[in-house]
Amino acid sequence: AQKVTQAQTEISVVEKEDVTLDCVYETRDTTYYLFWYKQPPSGELVFLIRRNSFDEQNEISGRYSWNFQKSTSSFNFTITASQVVDSAVYFCALSEDTGGFKTIFGAGTRLFVKA
Amino acid sequence: GAVVSQHPSRVICKSGTSVKIECRSLDFQATTMFWYRQFPKQSLMLMATSNEGSKATYEQGVEKDKFLINHASLTLSTLTVTSAHPEDSSFYICSAGAATGYSNQPQHFGDGTRLSIL
Numbered sequence: 488a489q490k491v492t493q494a495q496t497e498i499s500v501v502e503k504e505d506v507t508l509d510c511v512y513e514t515r516d517t518t519y520y521l522f523w524y525k526q527p528p529s530g531e532l533v534f535l536i537r538r539n540s541f542d543e544q545n546e547i548s549g550r551y552s553w554n555f556q557k558s559t560s561s562f563n564f565t566i567t568a569s570q571v572v573d574s575a576v577y578f579c580a581l582s583e584d585t586g587g588f589k590t591i592f593g594a595g596t597r598l599f600v601k602a
Numbered sequence: 603g604a605v606v607s608q609h610p611s612r613v614i615c616k617s618g619t620s621v622k623i624e625c626r627s628l629d630f631q632a633t634t635m636f637w638y639r640q641f642p643k644q645s646l647m648l649m650a651t652s653n654e655g656s657k658a659t660y661e662q663g664v665e666k667d668k669f670l671i672n673h674a675s676l677t678l679s680t681l682t683v684t685s686a687h688p689e690d691s692s693f694y695i696c697s698a699g700a701a702t703g704y705s706n707q708p709q710h711f712g713d714g715t716r717l718s719i720l
Contacts, residue, residue: 522709530693532646532711578645582709588699589636590709592646 489514491581491593499599500569508564508596510579516540518584521555521562526576526595535577538562569600605629606698608712616720617688623681623715625696631676632698636709637669640693652679686719693717 490513500506512521523535536546538555546553550567566573579593607626615621625635633654638646650671651659658671668690670682679698683690695714 524711530716531713532695534711588634588709589648589651590697591648592638594645597643 489516489519489581489583489591491579491591493579493593493596495596496594497597497599499601501601502571503568505565505567506569506598506600508566508577508579508598510562510564510593512560512562512579512581514560514581514583516583520582520588522578522580522582522590523553523562523564524578524580524592526578528575532578535564566598569598571600571602574598574600606696606710606712608696608715610715611713612716612718614718614720615686618685619719621683621686621717623683623694623696623717625679625681625698625712627677627698627710630698632679633676635673635679635696635698637671637679637681638695638697640695640714642693646695649681683717686717688719691717691719 492511494509498506519540521538525533525535536553543555543557552565554563576595576597578595580590582588582590605628607628609624613621635652637649639649640646648661649664649669652671652673654673654676660666668684670684673679693714693716695711697709697711699709
């Protein structure tokens with residue numbers, strides 16, 4: 488069975504601080520996909536990144552970076568020099584090959600960035 | 603631009619009313635669509651998997667007679683909340699993907715429907 492754990496319920500930082508959001512997943516599949524989504528107060532889901540299980544390369548996109556470690560089943564997300572506009576709920580998600588690619592979400596981490 | 607359109611964005615109606623929510627893939631054919639429900643300050647919980655031309659697959663604990671899903675075409679899935687009650691008030695969001703083989707495209711999500719039952 489697939490499972491996604493985001494242990495941090497809420498994080499509060501001051502603008503310009505770096506912040507890392509943790510994500511740990513469980514799966515029995517060898518082929519799977521990991522995602523991060525941002526959900527601002529308006530409610531829509533904003534896709535941030537997808538990573539497949541065969542690609543452990545870390546990725547950087549502007550102030551965002553992701554660290555995928557299969558050895559620890561983790562897919563952590565770091566925001567560098569945080570900004571107030573980064574305030575949102577961030578979801579880590581997992582999609583399995585054998586699960587018909589249905590996406591299971593973690594509980595989410597609510598990030599507050601204060602000016 | 604949006605690749606998945608969800609309509610309506612907000613519904614307020616009286617208890618006992620049935621409400622239909624549409625999810626359309628705009629520029630691709632979606633053999634599979636997913637319906638999620640999100641209660642305030644909670645995560646998205648998968649309700650069901652909608653398969654074009656066949657019956658939906660419901661997750662454990664989701665009443666299939668309460669939440670009717672129809673996926674009659676490759677671009678449209680509908681979720682009908684039948685005889686809605688206040689406890690059905692929630693944020694409903696759909697997603698669609700054209701998964702082929704082992705190539706999984708990121709699931710594209712609609713903007714969600716906020717349902718409020720009075």
